[in-house]
Amino acid sequence: MSAILSVRDLEKTFGSIVAARDITVDIPPQQRVGIIGANGAGKTTFINMITGYLKPSKGTVRFEDRDITGHSTREIMRSGISRSFQVAQIFPSLTVFDNICAAAAIARGPAGTLGHALRPLRAPETMAEADAAIELFQIARYRNTRAATLPQGVRKLLDIAMAVVGWPRLLLLDEPTSGISIEEKFALMDVVMTALKSRQMTVLFVEHDMEIVSRFADRVLAFYDGTVIADGPPDVALSDPRVQTLISGTKVAKAESAHV
Amino acid sequence: MATRANLVGAVCFILLAAIAPALPGWFLSLTTIAFANALVVLGLIILWRTGLVPFGQALYYCAGAYTVALLARWFKVSDAFVLIILGGVIAGLIAFLIGFLLARYREIFFAMLSLALSMILYGVLVKTESLGSTDGFSVEPPTFLGWAPHGQALGFALYWLVLAVCAISAVLVSAYFRTAAGALAVPIRDNEIRVEFLGVSVNRLIHIKLVIAGTLGGFGGALGAMTIGHVDPAMSYWTTSGGFVFVTILAGAGSVAAAFVGSLVFEIVRSIAVDVLPGFWQLILGSVLLLTILFLPEGLGSIATRFRRSKEPAT
Amino acid sequence: MLTAFAIVTDGLVYAAYLFLVAVGLTLIFGVMKILNVTHGSFYAFGAYGAATAVGIYWDRGLPDAGGFLFMVLLAMAIGLVIGLILERGILRLVYGKDEVVIVLVTYAVFLILEDVITLIWGPRSYAAYQPMVAAGNVDVGNLTLANYDIGLVVLAALLAVLSFFALKRTRFGRLLAVVIFDRETAAAFGVNVTVVYTITFAIGAILGALGGAVMAPKISVTLGIGVEVIVLAFAVVAIGGMGSVEGALVGALIVGICRAAAVHLVPQIELFIIYGVMALVLAFRPYGLFTRAQPRKI
Numbered sequence: 118m119s120a121i122l123s124v125r126d127l128e129k130t131f132g133s134i135v136a137a138r139d140i141t142v143d144i145p146p147q148q149r150v151g152i153i154g155a156n157g158a159g160k161t162t163f164i165n166m167i168t169g170y171l172k173p174s175k176g177t178v179r180f181e182d183r184d185i186t187g188h189s190t191r192e193i194m195r196s197g198i199s200r201s202f203q204v205a206q207i208f209p210s211l212t213v214f215d216n217i218c219a220a221a222a223i224a225r226g227p228a229g230t231l232g233h234a235l236r237p238l239r240a241p242e243t244m245a246e247a248d249a250a251i252e253l254f255q256i257a258r259y260r261n262t263r264a265a266t267l268p269q270g271v272r273k274l275l276d277i278a279m280a281v282v283g284w285p286r287l288l289l290l291d292e293p294t295s296g297i298s299i300e301e302k303f304a305l306m307d308v309v310m311t312a313l314k315s316r317q318m319t320v321l322f323v324e325h326d327m328e329i330v331s332r333f334a335d336r337v338l339a340f341y342d343g344t345v346i347a348d349g350p351p352d353v354a355l356s357d358p359r360v361q362t363l364i365s366g367t368k369v370a371k372a373e374s375a376h377v
Numbered sequence: 378m379a380t381r382a383n384l385v386g387a388v389c390f391i392l393l394a395a396i397a398p399a400l401p402g403w404f405l406s407l408t409t410i411a412f413a414n415a416l417v418v419l420g421l422i423i424l425w426r427t428g429l430v431p432f433g434q435a436l437y438y439c440a441g442a443y444t445v446a447l448l449a450r451w452f453k454v455s456d457a458f459v460l461i462i463l464g465g466v467i468a469g470l471i472a473f474l475i476g477f478l479l480a481r482y483r484e485i486f487f488a489m490l491s492l493a494l495s496m497i498l499y500g501v502l503v504k505t506e507s508l509g510s511t512d513g514f515s516v517e518p519p520t521f522l523g524w525a526p527h528g529q530a531l532g533f534a535l536y537w538l539v540l541a542v543c544a545i546s547a548v549l550v551s552a553y554f555r556t557a558a559g560a561l562a563v564p565i566r567d568n569e570i571r572v573e574f575l576g577v578s579v580n581r582l583i584h585i586k587l588v589i590a591g592t593l594g595g596f597g598g599a600l601g602a603m604t605i606g607h608v609d610p611a612m613s614y615w616t617t618s619g620g621f622v623f624v625t626i627l628a629g630a631g632s633v634a635a636a637f638v639g640s641l642v643f644e645i646v647r648s649i650a651v652d653v654l655p656g657f658w659q660l661i662l663g664s665v666l667l668l669t670i671l672f673l674p675e676g677l678g679s680i681a682t683r684f685r686r687s688k689e690p691a692t
Numbered sequence: 693m694l695t696a697f698a699i700v701t702d703g704l705v706y707a708a709y710l711f712l713v714a715v716g717l718t719l720i721f722g723v724m725k726i727l728n729v730t731h732g733s734f735y736a737f738g739a740y741g742a743a744t745a746v747g748i749y750w751d752r753g754l755p756d757a758g759g760f761l762f763m764v765l766l767a768m769a770i771g772l773v774i775g776l777i778l779e780r781g782i783l784r785l786v787y788g789k790d791e792v793v794i795v796l797v798t799y800a801v802f803l804i805l806e807d808v809i810t811l812i813w814g815p816r817s818y819a820a821y822q823p824m825v826a827a828g829n830v831d832v833g834n835l836t837l838a839n840y841d842i843g844l845v846v847l848a849a850l851l852a853v854l855s856f857f858a859l860k861r862t863r864f865g866r867l868l869a870v871v872i873f874d875r876e877t878a879a880a881f882g883v884n885v886t887v888v889y890t891i892t893f894a895i896g897a898i899l900g901a902l903g904g905a906v907m908a909p910k911i912s913v914t915l916g917i918g919v920e921v922i923v924l925a926f927a928v929v930a931i932g933g934m935g936s937v938e939g940a941l942v943g944a945l946i947v948g949i950c951r952a953a954a955v956h957l958v959p960q961i962e963l964f965i966i967y968g969v970m971a972l973v974l975a976f977r978p979y980g981l982f983t984r985a986q987p988r989k990i
Contacts, residue, residue: 168574194576206574208567219564222557223575238560279575430792478975485727485791489930490974493967496923500964615923619799626796656810663803670797671785 120179121146121287121319122167127176129162136162137343140176144319146286149310151330151351152323153364154340160323161203163340164289168200169193180287199285203292203323205276209265213256213275216264217247217282224283246282253312254278269296270305277309281316288313290322294329302326306333327355327365339364383551386634390544397533405532407644409604412539415640416597418624419550420590423559425630427586428566432488433495434621437468437591439613440498441598443508444468446516446608457519457538461599468595472588480584483569495613502610513609516602535604542596547633553589554633558582623662627669629676639676694834699952705841707948708848709907713921714928714940715855716899722872722935723892725791729798730778731925732918733805734897737774738767738904740809743818743913750822760823767905768898774805775897779890787889802918810915817914824909844906848944851899855937868892872935927970933980942981 120143127140137159144150154160165171167178169190177186185193208216221243222236251257254274259267264275273293280288293309294302310333313320324330330337330351337354339347341363347354354360397405417438424431441464448454448463475494482490503511518531526534553559561582564572569579602608611617620643628639646665650658669676717731745763778801786797827839859865870878871888879885904917911917928947932939947966954965961968973981 190573191576191578194574200574202571206568206571208564208571210563210567219561219572220575223561223572223577235556235558237555238557239555279571283575478971482974482978485795485934486930486974486978488792488795489727489926490971492923493927493930493970493974496927496967497964497971500961500967504960504963616919622796622799657807659803660807663800663805663807666800666803667782667797670793670800674793 120144121181122321123177123179124167125177125179127163127166127178128174129159129166129171130174135343137166139344142338142345142348144321146319147317148319149333149335150321151334151337152321152340153325153327153330153337153360155364158340158364159343160340161291162343164200164291164321164323167193168198168289197286198289199280199283199287200289201273201277201280201291201293203295205269205272207264207267207272207275207279210263212261212263213259213267213271214244214247214251214261216275217250217278218243220279221246221250221282250278250282253281253315255308270301273297273305274308277312281312281318284316285318287319288321290320292323292325294324294326302329303332331355382632382634383548386547387544390540390547394537394540397536402529402532405536406604407648408641409532409536409539410601411640411644412543412637413597413600413604414621414624414644415543415637416546416600417594417621418628418640419546419633419636420593420597421621421625422630422633422636423550423553423562423586423590423593425625426554426562426566427583428562429483429583429586430488430622431491431590432615432618432622433491433493434590434594435613435615435617436491436495436498437472437594438598438601438617438621439495439502439608439610440468440471441465441595442602442608442612443502443598444595445599445602446514447508449517449519450514455517455520455525457521457534457603460519460603461538461542461596464599464602465592465595468598469588469592472591472594473584475591476584476587480580480587492615492618495618496615499610499613502613509609511610513607513611515607516605518606519603535600539600539604542600543637546593546596547637550589550593551633558585562586623666625676626666627676629673631675635676695956697833698835699949699956701835701837701841702955703945703949703952704845705948706951707944708841708844709903710924710928710948711848711852711941711944712844712903712906713900714925714932714944715851715937716896716903717925718929718932718935718937718940719855719868719899720893720896721929723868724889725794725875726783726798727791727795727926727934728893728896729795729802729922730805731896731900732920732922733802733809734771734774734900735904735907735921735925736809736918737770737805738901739908739911739913739917740813740818740904741767741770741901742905742908743820744813746820746822746908747818750826756823756826759826763820763823763908764902764905767901771897771899771901772894774901775894776890778897779893783893784886784889802922806915806918809918815915817912818908820908820913822909840909847906852937852941859937864891924966927966930980931970931973933982936980936982939980939982 122142122144124140124142127137128135129137140163152160152163162171166173169185169188169192172187177184179185180193180196180198183196185196208219211219218239222238222240225243225246251260254277256271256274256278259271264272267275273296277290277293290309294305297305306329322334334351337347337349337351338345339354339357339360341359346363347357347360355365393408400408417434420437421431421434444464444467445460448460454460479487479490479494502508508514518525518527521534521538524534561572561577565579565582573579598612624639624643627643628635647658647662650661654661713735716734717728720726720728720731742763745766746759749759749762782797782801783794786794824838824840827843829836829838830842859869867878867883867888871883871885875885928940928943931946932941932943947969950965950969951962954962
């Protein structure tokens with residue numbers, strides 16, 4: 118299997134609005150891909166089509182050589198793909214530990230069977246998985262805190278931890294550092310990327326901060342007006358004049374590609 | 378902790394069963410009806426935890442009741458155990474069919490659609506002459522595996538039967554709450570989209586909960602029909618559903634015990650109110666409901682939870 | 693042919709009744725997101741108030757027109773007073789809580805008001821047929837129509853036109869539309885949402901009472917009329933779309949005609965046809981016929 122994710126001629130229209138078109142991309146396993154582009158350029162639409170939240174109007178999506186085009190979110194999440202959200206989607210009335218436990222309990226075992234549904238939620242293995250994820254993302258301090266009261270950075274980490282606890286092979290992060298102060302962005306991405314590397318995941322992350330993209334991505338996909346206008350390693354893609362005109366706005370100094 | 382609650386519950390049920398001969402007849406009858414209603418409330422609690430408030434559970438109560446009445450009248454079935462089971466099964470089947478539609482709705486729209494469906498049954502029953510229209514019709518006293526008690530003995534038999542059904546339901550529902558399917562109620566209420574994105578079909582889980590709640594409602598209606606000895610379309614009217622919702626608020630959706638304690642308290646308060654201040658009982662009920670919502674939003678059950686929490690060491 | 697005509701006329705009259713009781717409810721839900729169970733109480737207060745007014749006024753040799761006016765005005769005044777007391781006294785304590793919790797609060801208040809009505813007017817039923825009789829009849833072809841019924845239809849039509857005009861052309865109406873759309877943004881733009889809420893609730897209460905008042909001469913004003921009306925109003929509002937006045941109009945017409953058809957052709961389904969239509973509409977349009985699409989959440 119050469120590419121873990123293969124997208125061909127993907128398109129999405131809403132009535133007369135073309136949100137995404139002509140997207141063709143192959144992503145090899147364990148690659149870290151930064152997705153950049155202005156708001157409304159089609160990045161989240163792209164992610165939503167891969168994760169089944171939106172059905173493509175045209176084109177195909179293949180994951181690990183299986184066609185997953187138009188499959189339901191649930192099926193796709195069960196196949197080894199997972200995602201985090203621009204606005205962290207967590208369970209506010211539960212503690213951090215219970216949040217991850219819920220995610221872990223769902224992830225274990227075959228889906229949809231009666232036996233699966235009737236297992237106890239707080240099984241020892243489930244709780245162990247949850248604690249492991251908490252360690253991995255360094256949020257042990259907040260283990261028993263109600264999620265509604267968490268600071269923004271921890272919320273985002275929790276959101277990602279919940280996506281990761283099921284050991285997906287492909288992870289899509291929608292603006293993981295949005296809402297985080299500039300000083301903390303790098304620290305957060307450090308934690309996240311280290312955690313993901315230890316689990317050998319392929320990662321696609323949407324990001325607006327070009328320095329973060331330069332530092333953490335092996336490859337950059339630049340979106341504009343619904344389609345990909347640049348595709349390559351960060352130093353190449355970010356120096357592309359079209360990208361600089363339409364997206365990044367300024368010449369980005371060549372950041373040290375200190376790969377984590 | 379879970380097993381301790383089960384133990385306490387078991388002791389309570391056994392005590393209640395044992396003191397039957399010492400209780401005055403009217404109180405026995407009141408408790409029997411209260412616990413039959415408690416089964417419907419238990420179903421409501423299952424849905425309430427998921428963030429859904431159905432305003433039409435009376436549909437299943439009525440379905441269970443009429444199933445029993447019709448089986449007794451048309452098919453001469455008189456065994457209480459058979460009647461209850463069939464009452465629950467028919468109601469559960471209706472819930473299963475309705476669930477395909479209803480499970481897709483949330484919040485106010487869920488409440489309204491469930492209300493509409495219960496009013497449809499009401500309308501059908503009122504217009505059906507052969508079923509007695511608004512007067513309904515009477516239900517023969519049931520038999521118990523051949524034994525045909527009368528008078529006081531019948532009262533005892535129904536009382537013990539209700540207690541048994543409630544005890545079994547309480548155990549099963551408690552166990553359900555500890556399973557993944559049951560425990561996901563709070564995550565679904567908190568953030569349904571996230572649950573879906575973790576790989577669970579929320580609609581399917583809700584569909585299952587609807588069936589469980591419907592079946593419990595059917596059991597309640599079946600027992601109610603046998604105890605009251607009469608069925609009529611008002612059992613499906615929206616005010617009946619409102620009564621069940623009322624009890625759920627009063628008791629809180631925090632525990633299985635809440636359904637039984639809440640129902641009993643409600644029946645006692647209602648009886649007293651109707652007896653002592655007949656012109657004011659709705660006013661009293663309404664005021665109690667209002668005060669509960671304003672000052673004890675988690676219901677009476679929250680008093681117990683707060684008490685328990687203050688005793689636990691901080692983790 | 694006669695049946696078809698009868699269905700249309702009966703349907704229109706019933707639709708007028710449904711619109712009159714539903715428009716206040718849909719307004720309150722649209723602006724305040726409250727499914728107001730006390731709407732049934734407003735209706736009942738309006739009906740009882742009108743019955744009292746009729747009792748006081750009629751049979752004294754005073755002009756009929758004054759009677760109609762007195763009946764309606766008294767009811768509306770009662771509605772206004774109760775509406776204001778409710779909104780300022782109880783509802784503002786629960787704004788911001790869960791939608792369903794607020795519904796339950798209005799349900800609790802409804803129960804209380806049911807007994808208050810009994811306290812004031814007693815358990816007996818009241819007849820207030822005089823306005824209906826005084827208005828007389830008119831013969832159209834083979835059918836005899838009550839002028840009062842025609843008046844109801846005209847009133848409902850006028851109210852519909854007035855509502856559209858008020859919502860689309862007046863400043864306050866446009867403020868309402870904004871608050872319906874997004875309360876927080878409206879507040880951020882300086883709209884005094886508290887005042888808007890109070891005024892809206894008062895208008896809804898007045899409309900509910902008005903509905904009761906004009907129906908009083910046609911029914912037996914007795915205990916429980918509020919209970920029945922609420923579910924009917926809910927059904928119409930659910931069909932039309934919560935918060936949509938056009939929806940209430942269309943919903944009322946659909947249900948009115950369907951019910952009239954049932955009464956004349958298939959009487960057995962008369963009672964539940966309205967809920968059947970509601971279930972059917974909701975099955976295909978969960979938010980009713982006239983609501984805007986829901987925005988993307990993630």
